[in-house]
Amino acid sequence: MDSIRVTLTDGKSVEIRRGSQINELASALGVNGDVIAAKVNRQLVDLSRALEEDCSIEWVSRESADGLDVLRHSTAHLMAQAVQSLFPGTQVTIGPTIEDGFYYDFKREQPFTPEEIEKIEARMEELAKANLKVTREEMPKSRAIELFRKLGENYKVAIIEEIPEETVSLYRQGEWVDLCRGPHVPSTGVLKAFKITTVAGAYWRGDEKNEMLQRLYGTSWPDKAKLKEHLRLLEEAQKRDHRKLGRELDLFSFHPVAPASPFFHPKGAIVYNQLISYVRSLYVRYAYEEVITPQILDVELWHRSGHYDHYRDSMYFTEVDERQFGVKPMNCPGHTLIYSSRKRSYRDLPLRMADFGRLHRYERSGVTAGLTRVRSFSQDDAHIFCAPDQIESEISSLIKMLREVYRTFQFGDMQVKLSTRPKDFIGDVEIWEKAEAALGQALSKERIDYQVNPGDGAFYGPKIDFVVLDALRRGWQLATMQLDFFLPERFELVYTSAGGTDERPVMIHRALLGSIERFMGILIEHCAGAFPLWIAPVQVRILTVTDDHKDYAKRIFEELRNAGWRVELDGRNEKLGYKIREAQLAKIPYALIIGEKEVQAQTVAPRRRGGENFPPLGVAEFIQKLRSEVAQEKGAA
RNA sequence: GCUGGCGUAGCUCAACGGCAGAGCAGCUGAUUUGUAAUCAGCAGGUUGUAGGUUCAAGUCCUAUCGCCAGCUCCA
DSSP states (O other), X not given: OOEEEEEETTSOEEEEETXXXXXXXXXXXXXXXXXXXXXXXXXXXXXXXXXXXXXXXXXXXXXXXXXXXXXXXXXXXXXXXXXHHHSTTOEEXXXXXXXXXXXXXEEOSSOOOXXXXXXXXXXXXXXXXXXXXXXXXXXXXXXXXXXXXXXXXXXXXXXXXXXXXXXXXXXXXXXXXXXXOOOOOSBGGGOOEEEEEEEEEEEGGGOTTSOEEEEEEEEEESSHHHHHHHHHHHHHXXXXXXXXXHHHTTOEEOOTTSTTOOEEOHHHHHHHHHHHHHHHHHHHHTTOEEOOOOSEEEHHHHHHHSHHHHHGGGOEEEEETTEEEEEOSOSHHHHHHHHTTSOOBGGGOSEEEEEOOEEEOOOXXXXXXXXXXXXXXXXXXXXXXXXXXXHHHHHHHHHHHHHHHHHHHTOOOEEEEEEOOOSSOOSOHHHHHHHHHHHHHHHHHTTOOEEEETTOSBTTBOEEEEEEEOTTSOEEEEEEEEEESHHHHHTTOOEEOTTSOEEOOEEEEEEEEEEHHHHHHHHHHHTTTOOOTTTOSSOEEEEESSGGGHHHHHHHHHHHHHXXXXXXXXXXXXXXXXXXXXXXXXXXXXXXXXXXXXXXXXXXXXEETTSOBOOOBOHHHHHHHHHHHHHHHHOOO
């Protein structure tokens, strides 16, 4: 008998008939029903795949990352099948998986209405219940093209024509067929928990010159409970939406007269300024020097910096005295002018120049959003002018600084990407390679796992991007460290070396928080508007029980205010429960209850946001408590 | 910029093409209250803006501004 040997993940191996299907092996071994695919020699395949050679096999359950991917991809197919059965004439294009879900792009003249989406979901349920077998079939490209041409699927034909291999694979479920690499679940009954989430337009192949398709987004999970949890998280994210909280907490607003440009109200301005003064405090320790530079500069400068050629569409211009000026979208050109305001020596380097200057960038109307994408903002921006051999230590120190920042704001893990030399680049290959090596070494030295994106750097230098995960496990790119060989060249920056020769410095563009506006938006969502004590616009609110306690409460209020705390007095003629509720909803860290007992004992009774009550204590002790809490939050350096 | 959706009181939301409404917030008064909402009254609007259709438009049509979900872009 012709048999082959299959090695399992536990190291055991079994002998089976050559050509038998994986699922036969699975049922023979009594493998868990959660298995929806397998990895044969580490390659993900269908359970219906026949085994022809000795191999290793690993079961892929629907709970695993690979399994979820298969599940979602199959759900995308299920959706496409539903759409085509309901709306004949609709063409399919592509339907990949994405984080937490999938989408499928369709060519159809009319957009999908909410009612139609409900119908599609209902049909998907039916098709899943029918438990249609999903089968794989391979055929030569020419036959596949013929098949899809007959079906009127012009996009699929275009896709197949671009596939280099001679054979392609098709998947069928019921009457429906789609071109797909696979693998897929064995039958549609495996799909139990899915939902179409949104509908949107999308261009064929992502190019806005191409025709627009209708994209349906969906999500799919191993079971209903997981789907529900996912939807709950989405809802939670909506509750934390900084645009909603910004209004509710009276932090900022927008007005049509200045699209995508926030107005920070008094409370929002406090948060904003707290962020800046926090970064300033780091600048003292990390030896930065802050500068202030003009808002509007002659276009001649922007020509020289290259911004006019490459970035003009994102800039604002104005004319005064028949001279053209550009509103600055970045601080760097201004900083090079300060650099070259006098002769620099190697002793001056590294020169770390920080600037909280206001920047203006025109962003197309469709891309702006709340605080996270605005047209007017400032950054915790700095430019480090250094010698090439100082790059590594500068990056190293930047990473330390970054770690400090993330600890303070309690962001979780970070993902790091190193982007290297693109095809179009300026400067010497040798300098590039040295610089990339320096960046990599600094990352390794700081024990940071990173991913290399080859060719993804800007033409003027390699860069490192840092993505942090917030409380809802959403990723945000905040910090970036960008090397620049180009601007020093353009502005002919030099320093005198120890040997007396003129040398060219390297510039490092870097930001930790990124734009303050954007960071504030992210922070609001990260902490759901409940800012840590040191940032909270109002840190303490004093609540009187009755009017009789107002005089004493006023004294406490003044004592706290004179000690520098942001404090409010709620002496309104309302019930205590009402005032507590309002203080809680305003997310104020501490409510101080002042009633008869406190007046008698000359104490205050603190209630922490969230409901925890502390035993009454004197004002001085309370201030001490606040101080130590802030010190702890900011983290001792 | 493109595709789609949405703009009604400060906020959240009602109103078959037929008299623009409610709750909360605000203001006034009563109540003097101990850990998440005391009661009553008053006020609040050119329904984003500009045109059009209609006897009649918040509702239908066109344009425009803004917002939202995506696409795209982020030297």
